[in-house]
Amino acid sequence: MTRPIENHSRRRFLKGAAGLTLAIYFPWSFAQNAAKREAPAATFEPNAFLRIGEDNAVTVIAKHLEMGQGTYTGLATIVAEELDADWSQVRVESAPADASRYNNLNWGPMQGTGGSSAIANSWEQLRQAGAAARAMLVAAAVQRWQVPADSITVAEGVLRHTASGRQASFGELARAAAEQPVPEQVRLKKPSDFKLIGQRLARKDSAEKTNGSAIYTQDIHLPDMLTAVVAHPPRFGAMVASYDAEPALAIDGVVEVVAIPTGVAVLARDTWTAKRGRDALRVEWNESAALRLSSARAFEQFRALAETPGNVAREEGDSEAALGSAARTLEAEYDFPYLAHAAMEPMNCVIRLNGEGCDTWFGAQMQTHDQAVLAELFGLEPEQVRIHTLYAGGSFGRRASKGGDYILETAHIVKAIDGRAPVKLVWLREDDMQGGNYRPMFHHRLRAGLDAQGQLVAWQHRLVGQSVAAGSPFEGAIQNGIDATSVEGAANLPYAIPNMRVDLHTPGDIGVPVQWWRAVGSTHTAFSTECFIDELAQAAGQDPVAWRLAMLEAHPRHAGVLKLVAEKAGWSQPLESGKNGERRGRGVAVHEAFGSFVAQVAEVTVESDGRYRVDRVVCAVDCGIVVNPDVVLAQVEGGVGFALSAAMNEAITFTDGNVDQSNFHDYSPLRIADMPRVELHIVPSTAAPTGIGEPPVAPLAPAVVNALAAATGKRVRRLPIGQQLSG
Amino acid sequence: MGHFMITLNINGEEKSVAVAPDTPLLWVLRDTLQLTGTKYGCGMSLCGACTVHMDGQAVRSCSTPVSAAAGAKVITIEGVGEGVTGKAVQQAWQGLDVVQCGYCQSGQIMSAVALLDGNRTPTDADIDQAMGGNLCRCATYVRIRAAIHDAARSLA
């Protein structure tokens, strides 16, 4: 084990009572020295975000995790635009973990990817980076050709002086450009001059992801590496009481068996042998502190809590009095289960201790947090934890692990064998499905009042559910007992309603680890609010689109996407009717998440036996300037499919503390036959870009359930929909 | 179970491996031969991430003991592009930028190639049928469907 370096103790993580919180000071000079050391002499590396080689390759350094959302492509486009590079010369490389250079500007002093913030926080930063490099290339050409700067043009990776016919590629000027001073100020392009931004450029990761050469954590092989598979406790909170390693060690190829805080790990030279060893282990569990939760009982407790007032997230007017005097009141309750992220690549991590610290390989989503967690366990300084961020085989929020669960588990195994060999931890599907950090279950209760004219005059919304921010680096999101991520989408309901109250109960003693799941709070708040609004529109005898629009005068971007989606979906024309016995319906929902606005119209067909399908989803998006419309479309298609999957079928449930689901037979994501047609319409915008990874997830379930209600008259208020229409 | 020498034919090359005969082909490909393009997703024939071809048929390598692959011609994602159909499918996939996280896509492509090798003009229903065993958690299904049709057109 290495000794910590002295002198870097300014960077510290304070272990607070409620978990790990960040308190960081950044040693800038350390980072800059590191950058200098790494830069090959013949390469032009004007800043932390790009490098131009004499081979004419432009390498963009991506500070964000590529987990499928297309961020490598988007980030590279922004740099290439201001640089006037040719798209074919651009490649992308993952940044090292170094928050002094690569922090997420939306997160403060922390490197990480999430909250649909990658493009939004990088927008100015990468434009500056590209423009600065371009200016230095131009300065190099000025020096070489002895012509004025404004007589030089740059396009598609070539600098030209038209009058003299001289030209040079980036690669030819790279060495000279490196000698130029870094400009203090650069001029950025006007959006009307963009050549790459707004175009459908090919993804940078397509080729290697279609020929099997893309490397994920699961694919890492290091010399002498051992693969670990872990026997985890059957219930959260249980601990190893005793174990018998003999049956595992008897298997040819099992190298070692070690106890760690989260179970018993079997190490072998290959995955299958490690799994066989794990299955052969005999472990006695101490379950005195184990979870005994049952989902049905938990919902009863949540419902009982919902009878009492919670912490107030929003209060306007007097909703109680307004309900009392309303001509008509409606009430509805909504239940949401725990959800697993179930990324196709289960959680995994590779760690190797070396003389100077440790090297790690995984799909790192919160590098700064992960460095801190590992540094603390190994007795290192965070910068001695080198993270090689690899492609992630999906995440949906799972890899931004609160407390670093699977990462820490790998480290404990490495520690238990005294760092003798590099270790790859492999969670099998069952470990992943039952490994927690779920989207929390929630119960919502809504009450609303209409006046005699059918105007919405009172709104009460009570939410009951665990906090995902608690115990995370984002605990600052909790103010006055309100986790902002629990009520996002509810507390900022855009509709003009004179009397409103939104309040929240956060049961703290449930014992199920929860975490952000693609679209976070909006996964449940969009559903309850947009389903209830739809129900109220029906009660008021109003068209669901027109009724919403009338209450959105102060929210033009909500109104903009809603109008656009209604027009494109042909909302004013009747829906084509179904075949014999089939009922068809159309539903709408609009929601803002992470600064982007999304409206969707879903069309469904319900057969006479209650089976249903979603035929078509029309989507309108306002996410500011669109860097790559095809990536936006891909995220909308994927977001629709991901959200539909959860709405139709997904639930993690507990029986006496055991997770009832284990693999894809009982937790079953959407398959191709259930995927609807998806159409996207983008609102033209000159606003700075906002995110697109999560926002399209939010309105899908309410649009579908509203469509099912239009078709059948039955309002589904408990997710997943499952067989509820067949009864 | 003890280890035995088994000779496999992978992407046209003979490979001898010393493994327990009940080891799934998936782990032999990935861990022994380091052909890591074939992915693990479920281990139970539920997700299709591990799909390879054995004598032209799409099989789930997670549930195929390596002993069953002896004597068969095994094609993986690393080799499928050598064939006409495989090349067309990979090109269609790239042309439409099907991939997101990419983790399922080796399996998707292997299933798509097997489909097209048996049916040059698949309908949507044929695609649903042939691709129903391949999960994509990123839900790239719209593009998978379109890319299969594109590949079929280019092969016509």
Ligand code: FES
């Ligand atoms: S890993 Fe073989 S089907 Fe899932």
Ligand code: FES
């Ligand atoms: S592309 Fe991510 S699982 Fe299919």
